[in-house]
Amino acid sequence: MIEIKNLSKAYKKRKVLHHIDATISNPGIYAVLGPNGSGKTTLMKICMGLVLPDEGDVYIYRESVRASIQYRRMVSYLPQIARFPDNLKVKELLQLTEHLRGKAQRKEMLMELLDLDPYMDQLFRNLSGGTQQKVNLVTCLMYDVPLYLLDEPTAALDPVTQIRLKEFIQHERERGKMVVLTTHVPHLVQAIADEIFFLLYGDIYFHGSVEQLIGAYQANDVEEAIARLLMYEQEKVKI
Numbered sequence: 001m002i003e004i005k006n007l008s009k010a011y012k013k014r015k016v017l018h019h020i021d022a023t024i025s026n027p028g029i030y031a032v033l034g035p036n037g038s039g040k041t042t043l044m045k046i047c048m049g050l051v052l053p054d055e056g057d058v059y060i061y062r063e064s065v066r067a068s069i070q071y072r073r074m075v076s077y078l079p080q081i082a083r084f085p086d087n088l089k090v091k092e093l094l095q096l097t098e099h100l101r102g103k104a105q106r107k108e109m110l111m112e113l114l115d116l117d118p119y120m121d122q123l124f125r126n127l128s129g130g131t132q133q134k135v136n137l138v139t140c141l142m143y144d145v146p147l148y149l150l151d152e153p154t155a156a157l158d159p160v161t162q163i164r165l166k167e168f169i170q171h172e173r174e175r176g177k178m179v180v181l182t183t184h185v186p187h188l189v190q191a192i193a194d195e196i197f198f199l200l201y202g203d204i205y206f207h208g209s210v211e212q213l214i215g216a217y218q219a220n221d222v223e224e225a226i227a228r229l230l231m232y233e234q235e236k237v238k239i
């Protein structure tokens with residue numbers, strides 16, 4: 001369960017999140033959307049205690065992220081950009097992660113799913129962007145926790161891997177997990193999201209189901225709905 005209460009964050013004078021409230025109570029897949037710079041990553045980082053809010057708080061399983069770190073045992077976070085010591089081999093990176101975080105429950109299964117076995121003895125820094133993202137995904141998803149916070153999980157992945165990851169995430173939902181993800185891929189949202197939070201102007205501009213978003217903008221799909229939402233806003237600014 002995630003409760004966001006009166007959350008505000010600015011970087012110097014740049015207001016990014018402005019008195020945001022939201023609650024996620026049930027298992028499911030929740031998409032946090034919004035244009036570049038709308039605050040999606042900032043929100044994720046606040047949830048993990050990596051960025052401090054100016055006002056308000058987030059409660060994860062009723063623990064304040066400002067006051068506690070216990071809740072992090074129940075959460076796995078995928079950062080948008082993987083920053084690993086790049087002088088390590090993939091297998092050493094996974095070992096290091098397990099050394100710090102404890103034995104992972106499904107490392108082998110994920111390595112197979114993402115075709116990572118051939119890269120185990122290669123240095124992380126020598127991997128392609130997509131393969132680095134696969135390593136990033138394994139270090140996050142190999143822990144069987146109730147809540148996943150995934151910042152652009154499909155970035156740089158080839159289509160086959162995107163489909164495998166999508167199916168994995170759907171399977172996690174069926175197992176009762178809560179998955180909160182950011183993405184710029186409308187068809188992924190359309191295929192798997194139970195609810196959408198659309199960030200704009202520091203606020204949650206839209207919250208509802210895929211069908212509600214499409215209906216609200218009389219669109220044919222999520223991509224068109226988002227385009228219309230943003231064009232409508234641009235027109236308002238011109239007026």
Ligand SMILES: Nc1ncnc2c1ncn2[C@@H]1O[C@H](COP(=O)(O)OP(=O)(O)OP(=O)(O)O)[C@@H](O)[C@H]1O
Pocket residue numbers: 011014016034035036037038039040041042043
């Ligand atoms: N550490 C920081 N210092 C100063 N400004 C920052 C910092 N981190 C983020 N910002 C700014 O805050 C705003 C929101 O950034 P954030 O990364 O949260 O957006 P986002 O919605 O995740 O964007 P994208 O879709 O491009 O990943 C941007 O204007 C960004 O430049």
